[in-house]
Every structure is written in structure tokens, then in C-alpha cells.
Amino acid sequence: MSITIDRISKTFGRFQALRDVALEIPEGKLTALLGPSGSGKTTLLRIIAGLESSDSGRILFGGEDVSSLHVRNRNIGFVFQHYALFRHLTVAENIAFGLESLPRRQRPSKPEIRQRVAKLLEMIQLPQLADRYPAQLSGGQKQRVALARALATQPRILLLDEPFGALDAKVRKDLRRWLRALHDEFHFTSIFVTHDQEEALELSDQVVVMSQGQVEQVNTPTELYAKPESRFVFDFLGHVNVLSGVVRGQKLVQGDAWVSLPGNRSEQEAQLYLRPHEVHLARAPDAHARLPLRIDAVSLIGSEVRIELVPEGWQSNEIWEVGMSHNEFARQNPSRGELWYGVPDIGHLFSGDNGQPKTVDWHCRDVAKACNI
Numbered sequence: 001m002s003i004t005i006d007r008i009s010k011t012f013g014r015f016q017a018l019r020d021v022a023l024e025i026p027e028g029k030l031t032a033l034l035g036p037s038g039s040g041k042t043t044l045l046r047i048i049a050g051l052e053s054s055d056s057g058r059i060l061f062g063g064e065d066v067s068s069l070h071v072r073n074r075n076i077g078f079v080f081q082h083y084a085l086f087r088h089l090t091v092a093e094n095i096a097f098g099l100e101s102l103p104r105r106q107r108p109s110k111p112e113i114r115q116r117v118a119k120l121l122e123m124i125q126l127p128q129l130a131d132r133y134p135a136q137l138s139g140g141q142k143q144r145v146a147l148a149r150a151l152a153t154q155p156r157i158l159l160l161d162e163p164f165g166a167l168d169a170k171v172r173k174d175l176r177r178w179l180r181a182l183h184d185e186f187h188f189t190s191i192f193v194t195h196d197q198e199e200a201l202e203l204s205d206q207v208v209v210m211s212q213g214q215v216e217q218v219n220t221p222t223e224l225y226a227k228p229e230s231r232f233v234f235d236f237l238g239h240v241n242v243l244s245g246v247v248r249g250q251k252l253v254q255g256d257a258w259v260s261l262p263g264n265r266s267e268q269e270a271q272l273y274l275r276p277h278e279v280h281l282a283r284a285p286d287a288h289a290r291l292p293l294r295i296d297a298v299s300l301i302g303s304e305v306r307i308e309l310v311p312e313g314w315q316s317n318e319i320w321e322v323g324m325s326h327n328e329f330a331r332q333n334p335s336r337g338e339l340w341y342g343v344p345d346i347g348h349l350f351s352g353d354n355g356q357p358k359t360v361d362w363h364c365r366d367v368a369k370a371c372n373i
């Protein structure tokens with residue numbers, strides 16, 4: 001069941017929590033609402049659910065306007081971060097609860113309910129815990145039970161609000177994979193609220209980035225990461241290295257640092273954004289860039305070595321980060337305190353008030369030019 005969010009606005013007193021939000025949530029896909037605290041994610045989710053009313057706009061499920069439909073009649077499953085299970089009911093009874101509470105004519109027979117609960121217990125891989133009480137479960141197990149309970153009435157739509165927010169990093173990662181696998185098997189239309197970029201990028205088919213009650217950008221995780229359309233999305237999705245300066249004589253210059261920008265560019269302030277994997281380090285400046293950086297820290301944990309650097313002879317608000325393979329690290333042996341030079345491979349140039357960046361690729365150096373993609 002697809003969901004259309006048609007120009008939804010919402011104010012709380014004088015505060016505008018949502019501004020004219022328009023969005024398509026595709027059927028059978030997992031969509032993440034991603035944004036900083038206060039950006040309006042939960043408010044939007046609650047309006048879709050029918051737990052909150054909007055000031056204007058409509059919500060459509062499969063093309064049908066459900067704006068005036070009560071939450072009970074929207075046929076939605078919910079999982080919230082603190083959506084506590086009923087303490088006095090066992091796991092199986094918790095899962096059966098939604099079915100037992102249906103009006104008599106919709107309620108399945110007792111044996112059918114038992115069968116459906118058994119299936120759901122298999123699905124969440126906890127059949128052995130059917131008779132336990134919530135207090136006897138781990139946090140991750142509780143959230144699996146909450147998900148089974150949400151799915152028991154076979155909802156058309158599943159809404160999850162920071163469902164793994166209260167769990168530790170390892171359990172969170174396991175549950176993410178598990179939810180993705182479950183989704184691939186059952187294809188319910190899901191919307192998932194998170195402020196964790198990694199979670200959104202790893203789990204979803206489509207990411208909606210929100211800021212100050214508005215949609216900033218919508219795209220698949222890969223496209224969103226590769227082509228952010230605004231400074232906000234760039235900053236919000238992972239670490240970014242920034243050189244702020246002035247474009248002068250086909251170079252972006254600040255203090256002792258410069259990067260070549262072939263092409264006719266007028267003199268103006270500009271910022272070059274580079275992801276950690278879009279820069280490499282060298283012992284000497286390159287023909288197209290001089291970015292002196294002193295190594296501040298080296299972190300060997302993970303599949304890549306992460307090197308933190310501070311600018312030397314120029315300034316940046318944030319520390320610079322460059323990734324290096326373990327092989328490369330062993331070969332080059334960069335150490336704390338040494339002076340190195342950043343060499344950009346691909347960068348994204350923001351200039352003036354123009355919100356969208358221009359991508360610059362220095363691999364086209366063979367033709368002595370950086371190409372704008």
C-alpha cells in the first residue's frame with residue numbers, strides 16, 4: 001500500500017513543526033525519515049498514523065484519502081522505542097493481544113489465533129520464549145516481540161519510531177539486519193524514524209532527509225550519499241572535510257592552502273566539500289592541490305585506517321579525516337605529528353547562495369583539466 005503525503009503542515013501554538021510536506025512513500029519499500037532532533041520526523045509519523053491531526057493537507061493510502069479516518073481504522077502496525085509490552089502477559093499473549101481485541105466479526109477463532117502467534121514467533125526467531133514474561137527478556141528480544149505484536153493483525157503499513165534507539169550498538173546492528181531480511185521476505189510498506197545516518201543508509205530503500213519541518217532531499221541511500229544537494233545534507237550524512245576560501249585565478253585559496261579549479265570562475269567565496277574517501281595523503285604537494293595537514297590521530301580499528309589531521313597554515317572549523325587501507329598504511333607508515341599533504345580526487349564545490357554543489361573530478365588531469373560532472 002503506497003502512502004501519499006500531500007502538503008501537510010502542522011503548528012504547535014506558534015511553532016511550525018511541519019511546513020507543506022509533500023512525499024511519496026512507495027509500496028512494499030522501507031523508507032527512513034532521517035533528520036536532527038526537532039526536525040518533525042515523529043510529528044509526521046504520528047500524522048500518517050492518525051495519532052495527530054494536521055492543520056492542512058491530506059494523507060492518502062493507496063490513493064484513498066484517509067485524513068479523517070480514526071487511527072483504529074487505518075490498519076497500521078506500530079513499533080516505538082518505548083512501546084512497552086504488557087508486563088502481566090506472556091510473549092505469546094502479548095502477540096495475540098491485537099487479534100483478541102478485534103471486534104467479534106473480524107476476530108479469528110481461538111485455534112487460528114494460536115496458529116498465527118506460532119507463525120509470528122517463528123518469524124521473530126523466538127518460539128522457545130512463548131511463555132516468558134517481558135521482564136525475562138533482553139531489550140532486543142522485547143523489540144522483536146513488539147514487532148510481532150505490531151504485525152499480528154496483518155497491517156497494510158508498519159510505522160517504526162526509533163525502534164532500536166534504546167539498545168546497545170551490537171544488538172542494534174543485529175536487529176537492523178534482521179529487520180531488513182524480514183522486510184525483504186514480507187514486503188510491508190514501512191516508515192522508519194531515525195536520527196542515525198548509518199542506520200538509515202544501511203536499512204532503507206529510500207531516505208527522506210528532514211530539517212526544520214521540511215523535506216531537504218529524498219533518494220536511495222547510495223545516491224543520497226554520493227549526490228547531496230545541499231550543505232545541510234552533506235554535513236548531516238557522515239564526516240566531511242571542508243576548505244573554505246576565495247576563488248582566485250582558477251584556484252580556491254585560503255592561507256597556505258589552495259586547490260586548482262580549472263574553468264572560468266569569477267572571484268567569489270566558495271567551499272570545497274570532500275568526503276574522507278575522496279582525498280588521499282602524500283608526502284609532498286600535488287600539481288593540483290596544496291593542502292598541508294598535520295596528523296593528529298590514527299585509528300586502526302575497523303576495515304580502514306582513519307587518520308585525523310589539522311590544517312597547517314590555514315583553517316577549518318572541523319578536523320580533517322582521511323581513510324586509508326591497512327595495506328597502504330603499512331606501506332606509507334604515516335605517524336602522529338608528521339606533516340602531510342591532502343590530495344583531493346573528487347570534490348563538491350558550493351559557491352554563492354546557490355544551494356546545489358558542483359562536483360569536480362581531478363582524475364581528468366590527463367587532459368590537464370578537472371572535469372565538472
Ligand SMILES: Nc1ncnc2c1ncn2[C@@H]1O[C@H](COP(=O)(O)OP(=O)(O)OP(=O)(O)O)[C@@H](O)[C@H]1O
Nearest residue numbers: 012015017035036037038039040041042043044195
Ligand atoms: N505536542 C507538542 N506540543 C508542542 N510542541 C511539540 C509537540 N510535539 C512536537 N513538538 C515540537 O515540534 C518539533 C518537532 O518535533 P518532533 O518530535 O516531530 O521532532 P523529531 O524530528 O521527531 O525529533 P526527535 O528526533 O528528537 O524525536 C519539536 O520542536 C517539538 O518540540
